[in-house]
Every structure is written in structure tokens, then in C-alpha cells.
Amino acid sequence: METRAIQNGHKFSSDVMPLPNPHLVQMETDILYHIAIATNTHDLPSLFGDVKFVCIGGQPSRMSRFAAMVSRELGDPLPEGQTPQNYAAGTDRYAIYKTGPVLAVSHGIGFASLSVILHEIFKLLYHSRCKDVKIIRVGTSGGLGIKPGTVVITKECVNGMLNNYYEMPVLGKLVRRQAVPDVDFVNDLKRFADKMCCSFPTVTGKTLSVEDFYEGQGRLDGAICDYTQDEKTAFLKRLSGIGVVNIEMESLLLTALCHKAGISCATVCVTLVDRLEEDQLTNSRETMVEWQSRPLTLVTGYIKHKLGL
Amino acid sequence: METRAIQNGHKFSSDVMPLPNPHLVQMETDILYHIAIATNTHDLPSLFGDVKFVCIGGQPSRMSRFAAMVSRELGDPLPEGQTPQNYAAGTDRYAIYKTGPVLAVSHGIGFASLSVILHEIFKLLYHSRCKDVKIIRVGTSGGLGIKPGTVVITKECVNGMLNNYYEMPVLGKLVRRQAVPDVDFVNDLKRFADKMCCSFPTVTGKTLSVEDFYEGQGRLDGAICDYTQDEKTAFLKRLSGIGVVNIEMESLLLTALCHKAGISCATVCVTLVDRLEEDQLTNSRETMVEWQSRPLTLVTGYIKHKLGL
Numbered sequence: 001m002e003t004r005a006i007q008n009g010h011k012f013s014s015d016v017m018p019l020p021n022p023h024l025v026q027m028e029t030d031i032l033y034h035i036a037i038a039t040n041t042h043d044l045p046s047l048f049g050d051v052k053f054v055c056i057g058g059q060p061s062r063m064s065r066f067a068a069m070v071s072r073e074l075g076d077p078l079p080e081g082q083t084p085q086n087y088a089a090g091t092d093r094y095a096i097y098k099t100g101p102v103l104a105v106s107h108g109i110g111f112a113s114l115s116v117i118l119h120e121i122f123k124l125l126y127h128s129r130c131k132d133v134k135i136i137r138v139g140t141s142g143g144l145g146i147k148p149g150t151v152v153i154t155k156e157c158v159n160g161m162l163n164n165y166y167e168m169p170v171l172g173k174l175v176r177r178q179a180v181p182d183v184d185f186v187n188d189l190k191r192f193a194d195k196m197c198c199s200f201p202t203v204t205g206k207t208l209s210v211e212d213f214y215e216g217q218g219r220l221d222g223a224i225c226d227y228t229q230d231e232k233t234a235f236l237k238r239l240s241g242i243g244v245v246n247i248e249m250e251s252l253l254l255t256a257l258c259h260k261a262g263i264s265c266a267t268v269c270v271t272l273v274d275r276l277e278e279d280q281l282t283n284s285r286e287t288m289v290e291w292q293s294r295p296l297t298l299v300t301g302y303i304k305h306k307l308g309l
Numbered sequence: 310m311e312t313r314a315i316q317n318g319h320k321f322s323s324d325v326m327p328l329p330n331p332h333l334v335q336m337e338t339d340i341l342y343h344i345a346i347a348t349n350t351h352d353l354p355s356l357f358g359d360v361k362f363v364c365i366g367g368q369p370s371r372m373s374r375f376a377a378m379v380s381r382e383l384g385d386p387l388p389e390g391q392t393p394q395n396y397a398a399g400t401d402r403y404a405i406y407k408t409g410p411v412l413a414v415s416h417g418i419g420f421a422s423l424s425v426i427l428h429e430i431f432k433l434l435y436h437s438r439c440k441d442v443k444i445i446r447v448g449t450s451g452g453l454g455i456k457p458g459t460v461v462i463t464k465e466c467v468n469g470m471l472n473n474y475y476e477m478p479v480l481g482k483l484v485r486r487q488a489v490p491d492v493d494f495v496n497d498l499k500r501f502a503d504k505m506c507c508s509f510p511t512v513t514g515k516t517l518s519v520e521d522f523y524e525g526q527g528r529l530d531g532a533i534c535d536y537t538q539d540e541k542t543a544f545l546k547r548l549s550g551i552g553v554v555n556i557e558m559e560s561l562l563l564t565a566l567c568h569k570a571g572i573s574c575a576t577v578c579v580t581l582v583d584r585l586e587e588d589q590l591t592n593s594r595e596t597m598v599e600w601q602s603r604p605l606t607l608v609t610g611y612i613k614h615k616l617g618l
């Protein structure tokens with residue numbers, strides 16, 4: 001990796017992928033701390049300039065498997081026994097793999113963990129002078145009234161108060177960011193799933209996106225629970241009534257931050273349980289690993305199709 | 310690990326460590342999904358019944374180093390070259406190590422990631438019939454007006470609106486959880502730091518705890534920034550004026566959930582930067598690794614002292 005390759009006496013350019021931060025062009029060096037990558041130690045345009053798809057998911061192991069799958073499908077499989085190179089190997093907070101124009105990135109659990117990696121991936125794309133990048137979350141979720149194993153492409157997401165925005169304090173004031181989905185991208189993914197892929201069911205629907213797995217999702221099996229079974233059931237039915245088909249912990253922030261930054265994104269999650277039936281994830285690890293591969297299969301096929309392969 | 314050891318025909322007992330969830334006693338089996346541990350596959354009282362301290366921090370690698378350090382200090386060092394056993398090895402979402410009565414657990418980044426592991430650790434302690442457990446976060450933070458490398462023991466934490474509670478939607482309604490610190494525990498840690506430990510400075514102070522590293526902490530170097538340098542500086546000075554000495558992303562939720570569950574907790578974080586001076590973390594990795602070991606050193610010494618060793 002070359003040193004200071006993009007630092008040849010000029011400041012960062014914003015002519016390719018503008019980001020909504022006027023301060024960025026003033027910076028001589030940018031340290032992307034949580035992925036152990038910096039503009040003065042890595043030649044970002046050479047390393048990442050060709051990226052067109054960023055696929056993000058919770059676990060490093062799943063994203064490593066995904067990178068290996070993409071390598072195979074794009075016709076450049078890894079040698080037997082070799083695992084994909086982790087570009088964020090200087091830390092264990094996140095993992096980043098790259099296969100051709102596809103980045104595979106882990107984001108951990110929840111809004112805050114996703115927020116940190118999104119800021120740094122947006123800046124990585126910006127410093128790398130990438131163009132026309134799409135970001136896809138490939139994840140897991142709880143379903144509502146659909147068979148576990150079904151893949152959901154989110155067409156709208158709502159927060160825990162059932163509003164379609166993400167709200168956060170900035171300098172002591174609440175800032176509201178609308179979670180505006182890229183409807184064309186969602187429809188394109190659904191058309192691909194229906195016509196050219198896959199052996200498993202795929203639906204589009206509304207996603208509840210919250211910052212907690214237990215109370216925030218109306219589970220009765222957390223360490224803390226102040227509501228009754230009846231109150232829980234009434235809430236889940238209310239969700240179902242407004243079109244919510246799955247519940248997870250990241251799509252709202254992803255959609256809101258990508259919209260703000262002008263980057264196209266989508267969320268593709270498999271459901272591991274029907275929350276109208278139960279709270280706990282009782283299926284075998286093997287079944288769940290197979291289900292977890294479904295969003296990866298769909299998205300890999302979609303990328304291959306879009307690349308004309 | 311024995312199977313179904315605590316499932317001999319009886320439901321879970323709540324006579325040792327009650328948790329604020331009346332539904333728990335109705336459950337025949339409890340799958341702690343995100344740590345790949347369950348009551349019907351693990352003999353929890355045998356494995357974890359002696360736990361008295363749970364130390365939590367962001368990164369698995371740091372908590373592994375911490376477990377090795379505790380092993381040495383408690384007089385039972387790991388054999389040369391051996392790494393601590395990860396009890397959550399069935400997943401890569403979190404890592405759990407155990408050394409005598411000390412658990413070392415990774416929590417990832419932010420409230421949501423911490424929330425998932427806290428619910429599951431609380432239930433692990435409950436199912437293991439633990440008594441009188443203390444939870445300590447050993448982490449990193451940005452400082453305000455104090456020298457980088459200083460260790461801060463949080464005596465009060467506030468959210469991004471500068472209120473000392475954590476607020477979250479539950480069944481579509483906002484629930485407010487007061488972040489009430491355990492003042493005696495904080496003072497005990499500070500007394501230990503002053504009298505019996507350490508070569509680095511340790512202070513107590515107020516902590517701002519938010520769900521974002523960039524905008525939420527008033528940084529100018531994120532992918533998105535809608536405010537000016539002057540507005541940022543005014544906010545940081547306002548924080549400093551009300552006694553905030555550091556900024557991080559977990560203590561508020563930790564304090565709020567532990568208070569709700571009746572469990573004693575504290576937050577001990579080193580500062581990696583003085584945010585009144587800069588946003589980026591520009592010190593060398595080696596310096597930061599040394600600084601990151603400081604909370605671990607302080608807490609290991611404290612635990613050793615409390616165990617009478």
C-alpha cells in the first residue's frame with residue numbers, strides 16, 4: 001500500500017462524490033480510526049476507487065463468507081483454504097473485505113455501531129473518488145406474520161414510535177433525518193428476486209427498526225419487561241396492521257444517513273422467527289445459517305446480474 | 310459442559326438475583342441467542358455461579374488481553390502462548406472470557422449493541438444464581454479539557470440533550486430510565502486509584518453519553534456535518550461548563566439498565582484525545598494501546614484488592 005499517494009500537495013477533491021460536510025475539503029489528512037485506515041497511510045483511490053457495491057451486515061464471519069461467495073460468483077474464486085483479506089485488520093471493531101467492485105463490511109449491532117462505520121465508509125468512498133455506489137444491508141430480522149426463512153426487502157422503515165425518521169441530538173438539539181427509501185432500487189431488487197432468483201420466498205414490506213432486541217421489539221424474554229403478554233400481542237398486531245412485516249435494528253439509520261448523503265441504499269433481511277408465534281430463536285444453528293445465507297445469495301445474484309456477468 | 314443441569318423438572322428460581330421481568334420464571338428454557346449459550350445446553354450455575362465482577366469493553370481483543378491480565382494478577386496465569394477460552398465461541402457477535410470470579414465481556418459500539426449483551430449477561434447471572442455482582446465498563450472516550458491518557462471514573466452521565474436519563478420506545482410509547490450512578494462504588498474506585506494505584510492520572514467527572522461518534526459528539530470530521538466550527542466550540546464549552554470531562558457511547562445505557570435491574574455498576578474510561586483541541590485520534594497506535602490498558606490496570610488492581618489478594 002502506497003503512502004501519501006493522494007496527498008500530493010492538494011486537499012481532498014469533492015468533484016466525484018460530494019458529502020454533506022464542507023469541513024472535509026479543509027482536512028489535510030483523514031484518519032478513519034475505527035477501521036484503522038488513513039489517507040496518509042493508504043492509497044485509497046487505488047485500493048477502493050472501483051467500488052460500486054458496499055454490502056454490510058452484522059457479523060464479520062458472515063461478511064467474510066459473503067466475500068468468498070462473491071469471489072466465486074464473479075469468476076475469481078479464492079484459492080482452496082484461503083480466507084478473504086481483511087482491509088481493517090488493524091482493529092477488531094469492524095471487518096472490510098473486497099472482491100472486485102464489491103466491498104463486504106461488518107457493522108455490529110444497532111444504530112450507533114452502524115453509524116460509526118457508515119461515516120467512515122462514506123469517507124472511504126469519497127477519498128477513493130468512487131462514483132455511483134449502492135449500499136445494501138444483508139441482515140437478519142424477526143418476522144411478523146410471515147414464514148421464518150422469508151427474505152424481506154424493506155420498502156419503508158419506521159422507528160419505535162412508528163415514524164419514518166431517525167432523530168438524534170446534535171449540539172444539544174434534536175435533529176430529524178427522514179428515512180426516504182430508494183424506491184427504484186427496492187423494485188429492481190424485487191423484480192430480480194421474482195424473475196431470476198431464488199428458491200426461497202422474497203417479499204417487500206415495511207420494517208420496524210429499533211435500538212433494542214428485547215423491550216424495543218416487544219419481547220417478553222429480556223432481563224427487563226414491564227408489560228403483559230396481552231399488551232405485547234396488541235402492539236405486534238398494531239404493527240402488522242400498518243404493514244410491518246419484519247423488525248430489526250439498523251435499516252432506519254442506514255436509510256436516513258444514505259438519503260442525507262445522497263447515496264442509494266437498500267435493506268435485505270431474512271426473518272429468523274415469526275414474532276406473532278414466539279420470541280426466542282429456537283431453530284437449529286444449521287437452519288439459521290442456511291437462512292442467513294439467503295440475503296447473501298439474492299444480493300450476490302443481483303450484483304452479478306448488474307455487472308452483466 | 311453438562312446438559313440440562315438446571316432443568317431438573319423445575320422452573321427458574323428468582324430467589325438469588327431477582328430481575329424485573331415476571332415472565333422469566335415461566336420459561337422452561339432460555340436461549341441467550343447472541344452469545345450462543347442456553348440453559349438447556351450449558352450448566353450455568355457450575356460455569357458462572359461464582360462470578361462477582363463483570364468487566365465489559367468494546368473490543369473482543371481488548372477483553373481477551375484483560376482476561377489474561379486478570380489471570381496473572383489473581384495468581385493463575387495462562388500457560389505461555391495460550392489465549393483465554395471464549396465462552397461465546399459459537400458466535401462472533403460478542404466474546405466472553407472468565408478468570409475465577411471475573412467475567413470479561415465485549416459489548417461492541419453504542420447503546421443498542423450494549424443493550425443486547427446486557428440483557429443476556431443479566432440473564433446469564435440470574436440463571437447462574439449469582440449474588441452481589443458488580444459490572445464495570447472499561448472503555449475509551451474523548452476528553453474535555455483534560456490531558457489525553459487520563460482515566461475518568463464517571464460520577465454522573467447525561468444524554469445528548471444533557472439529561473440524566475435514557476429514553477426508548479417500548480410498545481410505541483417513550484419510556485424514560487433514570488441513569489442513577491452507584492455513588493459508593495464510584496467513590497470506592499476513586500479512593501483505590503488515589504491511594505493504591507496507579508502511575509497515570511485518574512479523575513471523577515460527568516460523562517456525555519451519545520449514540521454517535523461524529524455529529525453526536527460535535528465532531529467536524531464526519532461524513533455529514535451541518536454546523537460550524539464556532540457552533541461546535543460553543544457546545545463543547547457548554548459541556549465543559551456543566552462539568553462534563555469526557556464523551557463516550559455506552560455509560561448512560563449501562564447506568565440506566567443496571568439501576569433498573571438493581572445491579573451495581575461503574576464506568577472507567579481513558580481519554581484518547583482532548584476534544585477542546587482536536588477531533589481526530591492522531592496519537593500512535595502504540596500510545597493508544599498503552600492508554601487503553603490503563604482502565605484495565607486500575608480495575609484489575611481494584612478487583613484484586615476487593616478479593617483480598
